[in-house]
Amino acid sequence: PGGPEYQAENATLSQATVASNHAGYTGSGFVDYVNTVGGYVEWTVQAATAGPATLTFRYANGTTAVRPLAIAVNGTVANRDFPGTGAWATWSDLTLTATLKAGANTVRATATGAAGGPNLDKLTVGASSGGETFVV
Numbered sequence: 001p002g003g004p005e006y007q008a009e010n011a012t013l014s015q016a017t018v019a020s021n022h023a024g025y026t027g028s029g030f031v032d033y034v035n036t037v038g039g040y041v042e043w044t045v046q047a048a049t050a051g052p053a054t055l056t057f058r059y060a061n062g063t064t065a066v067r068p069l070a071i072a073v074n075g076t077v078a079n080r081d082f083p084g085t086g087a088w089a090t091w092s093d094l095t096l097t098a099t100l101k102a103g104a105n106t107v108r109a110t111a112t113g114a115a116g117g118p119n120l121d122k123l124t125v126g127a128s129s130g131g132e133t134f135v136v
């Protein structure tokens with residue numbers, strides 16, 4: 001997906017660290033959540049105008065169990081399960097549609113499972129093609 005990219009390693013982190021020990025990430029690394037509930041990655045996303053946008057999370061989950069995240073956009077939460085990608089060096093995209101406001105928006109991805117979140121590489125904010133169901 002096109003649009004501005006926001007690297008996870010440049011975001012505000014809690015109970016999560018920057019790592020680079022699995023290949024295939026973009027930027028200078030990725031974020032590895034600690035294996036517990038409550039860690040988060042928080043980005044500030046700029047939007048020129050208010051309206052719908054796609055939020056695409058590039059992630060890896062080398063386990064066979066989903067790693068759930070609560071995605072909060074300006075405080076409104078959508079829960080998503082991030083399925084296994086086959087290996088920690090295999091990256092996939094998970095996209096949802098959100099309504100952004102003009103200016104700065106806060107996107108926080110919080111681990112809600114005991115195993116913590118998936119590894120996160122980046123967030124890409126794209127134009128909505130219209131007709132999607134808004135989840136955030």
Ligand code: GCU
Nearest residue numbers: 022032033035088116117119
């Ligand atoms: C492994 C892997 C990490 C991953 C972790 C996890 O340790 O190397 O990149 O974050 O598992 O289970 O979350």
